[in-house]
Amino acid sequence: MMKLIVGLGNPGKQYEKTRHNIGFEVIDELAKRLQIPLAQSKHKGLYGIGNVRGEKVVLLKPLTYMNLSGESVRPLMDYYQIEVEDLIVIYDDLDLPVGRIRLRQKGSAGGHNGIKSIIAHLGTQEFNRIRVGINRPTNGQPITDYVLGRFTKEEQEQLEVVIQKCSEACEATLEKPFLQVMNDFNQ
Numbered sequence: 001m002m003k004l005i006v007g008l009g010n011p012g013k014q015y016e017k018t019r020h021n022i023g024f025e026v027i028d029e030l031a032k033r034l035q036i037p038l039a040q041s042k043h044k045g046l047y048g049i050g051n052v053r054g055e056k057v058v059l060l061k062p063l064t065y066m067n068l069s070g071e072s073v074r075p076l077m078d079y080y081q082i083e084v085e086d087l088i089v090i091y092d093d094l095d096l097p098v099g100r101i102r103l104r105q106k107g108s109a110g111g112h113n114g115i116k117s118i119i120a121h122l123g124t125q126e127f128n129r130i131r132v133g134i135n136r137p138t139n140g141q142p143i144t145d146y147v148l149g150r151f152t153k154e155e156q157e158q159l160e161v162v163i164q165k166c167s168e169a170c171e172a173t174l175e176k177p178f179l180q181v182m183n184d185f186n187q
């Protein structure tokens with residue numbers, strides 16, 4: 001049995017540390033914590049495989065650009081025969097304040113194109129996800145510009161904490177059922 005933890009984002013220097021790339025940042029943190037180098041480049045993604053507490057774990061950063069994330073997730077799941085219940089997707093959420101995370105077992109894409117793509121490729125909305133709050137723009141700024149923008153200095157401090165919290169939630173899923181972890185981490 002294998003677990004797949006996917007962090008959504010866009011590849012390339014210009015997207016590093018943007019709001020839309022919070023999923024990549026969590027995967028980078030998990031790679032450090034779990035000592036799983038992201039050294040393999042296949043299935044339109046950058047990934048690593050490791051053994052954590054007797055569980056095989058795959059960490060994946062799709063390199064397809066956000067809107068096509070499913071083109072990386074699905075082939076990797078097929079190749080390693082990973083069940084949809086062993087998938088966790090981490091992504092940014094405009095409807096949560098910065099510093100908050102929300103774990104869910106299923107749901108619509110809620111306008112998130114990366115999730116839309118994964119739902120389309122998997123043929124189901126029933127997969128585990130961790131939504132990471134990035135707030136909504138308040139100054140009438142277009143959503144696209146906002147999500148591709150960087151966090152403010154104040155937000156950056158909250159971000160460090162939330163990346164740790166997200167990583168802890170992912171690690172907890174290696175020991176407990178997702179539903180239990182959901183109850184522990186959703187406040």
